Amino acid sequence: MDRRTFIRSSAALGLLAGMQSLAPAWARSTPTNPIRSPALEPTRRAGRLVEYDLTIDRTPLTFGGKTGRAVTINGTVPGPLLRFTEGDEAIIRVHNRLHEDTSIHWHGILLPNAMDGVPGVNFPGIKARSTFEYRFPIQQYGTYWYHSHSAFQEQLGHYGPLVIDPAGGDPYTYDREYVVVLSDWTFEDPHDVLDNLKNRPNYYNFQRQTLFGLLRGEDMRLQDRLAWSRMRMDPTDISDITGATYTYLMNGQAPDPGWFGRFQPGERVHLRFINASAGTFYDVRIPGLPLTVVQASGQHIEPVVVDEFRIGIAETYDVIVEPKDQAYTVFAESMDRSGYARGTLAPRPGMTAPVPSRRKRPLLTMMDMGMAHGGSGMDHAMMKQGEVPVHHGSRNHGAMEKRARDASSDTTAAMHGHSMHDPHAGHGMTGMADMPGAAPTRLRPPGTLPEPVPHGSDGHGPANAMAPDVTRSRLHEPGVGLEDVPHRVLVYTDLRALHPEPRRAPDREIELHLTGNMERYMWSINGKTYAEDPLIPMTLGERLRLTMVNDTMMNHPMHLHGMWMELENGHGERIPRVHTVIVKPAERLSVLIEVDALGPWAFHCHVLYHMELGMFRVAMVQPPGASIPDRFVSR
Ligand SMILES: [Cu+2]
Known part of the structure; x- marks a missing residue:
């Protein structure tokens, strides 16, 4: 499945929804078959045994007229959605077409140690041009993901979503579901990124406070500035790597126009957010829509209604939204405010919603220094x-x-x-x-x-x-x-x-x-x-x-x-x-x-x-x- 097919299947999904929604939303009974994110078709399914084949390769990837070489799973970034039901037995063959070792770690999944996929810890890794067969029982439910644990492959696109439906069903209902994978992409070689950071740790921090700002006391009192410089820190050191090199992605799409998810008005939409970034924390909101959080780290929680949530690297949050007959922006702003990933939820193709302006860059506080009093007086x-x-x-x-x-x-x-x-x-x-x-x-x-x-x-x-x-x-x-x-x-x-x-x-x-x-x-x-x-x-x-x-x-x-x-x-x-x-x-x-x-x-x-x-x-x-x-x- 290439990126274009991914879009095509999303469109097909919209059509399906149109057929199903002939009955008004209120007249439908609790949906037993919600419309789900398109998952990879298993190679084989025999009783509870579910087999998948994944191929790791290098594939050209283009954003904004620039082309890089991604490490892909079955040709896409992110890799395909793998779907199981609690109680299944998974067999996943990983075929390595790279000229280097690879691996897959199943993030958050409880499994036998030898199947955990960390080279040098659980197994030797998957050698170039070879196949490794993972086999493990699925003993839990929830939203998870998988990714390479080899070198910097994760930064280059080697990650994908994994969803496990609970044996007894979820304790909430929804009509439609989307997996929303957030990630970050750079055209630089990740080794160079690391070298840049080692040579100058604020290499990607274009938001550093200027001397001019300091003299004018723009952001902080002079006294605090001096204290910070003695600490050899800058209060704008929020992220190591920023929008200076990163393109922020939502389901593999750059922000303009970004990912598109269709719904029918009246539906309850379940969004499964996964942060598959190498270096980015996101703050996620959908202006105009309250978010009912129902899962954290794949585990059911008492539902809590918020307007925004921070999702750290490797975390997952599942939310339910009930959109009206209009378009919404799914806005995932990077924690340092240097950029964002973006998507649109809308009842009809072609609709868009305003993109919020980026907020003021945050500053670390004295609290972050471990000071109790904040403000000046940190000295x-x-x-x-x-x-x-x-x-x-x-x-x-x-x-x-x-x-x-x-x-x-x-x-x-x-x-x-x-x-x-x-x-x-x-x-x-x-x-x-x-x-x-x-x-x-x-x-x-x-x-x-x-x-x-x-x-x-x-x-x-x-x-x-x-x-x-x-x-x-x-x-x-x-x-x-x-x-x-x-x-x-x-x-x-x-x-x-x-x-x-x-x-x-x-x-x-x-x-x-x-x-x-x-x-x-x-x-x-x-x-x-x-x-x-x-x-x-x-x-x-x-x-x-x-x-x-x-x-x-x-x-x-x-x-x-x-x-x-x-x-x-x-x-x-x-x-x-x-x-x-x-x-x-x-x-x-x-x-x-x-x-x-x-x-x-x-x-x-x-x-x-x-x-x-x-x-x-x-x-x-x-x-x-x-x-x-x-x-x-x-x-
Ligand atoms: Cu760290």
């Missing part, structure tokens, strides 16, 4: 000795920090998962339970939010440029650039699992710091790259609380393979399951993991360039007492 020298800028409940953090500084072991500090003296305590492999003086982690009930914690002296070395003074939960915040929008924006604390489940308290707790140095374009975990420190050991059967602390000023979408993360967003038995979670600058968040799948599982930032540079680990799940395989021993 360390200006802070009174011993003052810790935390205002939270009745706990006296100022006193706590002082105590921690004075005493060699402080139970209160340890309970907060952080020793003031040794920033490495509680990092990586050492479970909190092993720490002398640590309070049992079960003191904090499962599902609750972590308390703010002052950061100790930073011990991550040159690989980490800064440490926030305080890290805290930011799950209730919409994120940079969305703080002041005049409408409802989805936040992580809005996500509540549709069905409550008892949540077991963790047996063990580990804390990982997301670290980096923007000036040197280095990205790591606990100040170490994957090569330097590859492993997070986990024990089969344990219940783990993984706390992630973002020491950097960038957002990192963190993804765990093979097991769900239960995001502790304060909703107890209704905390949502996610496969990917954005960790905001200076944020501290925690997830619970039921460690129930043997083998090495990738855990990484889904900004492709951050992952490539070392913000990557292997979560090694083994039976109790097993020794670490040689290939994963630290160098």
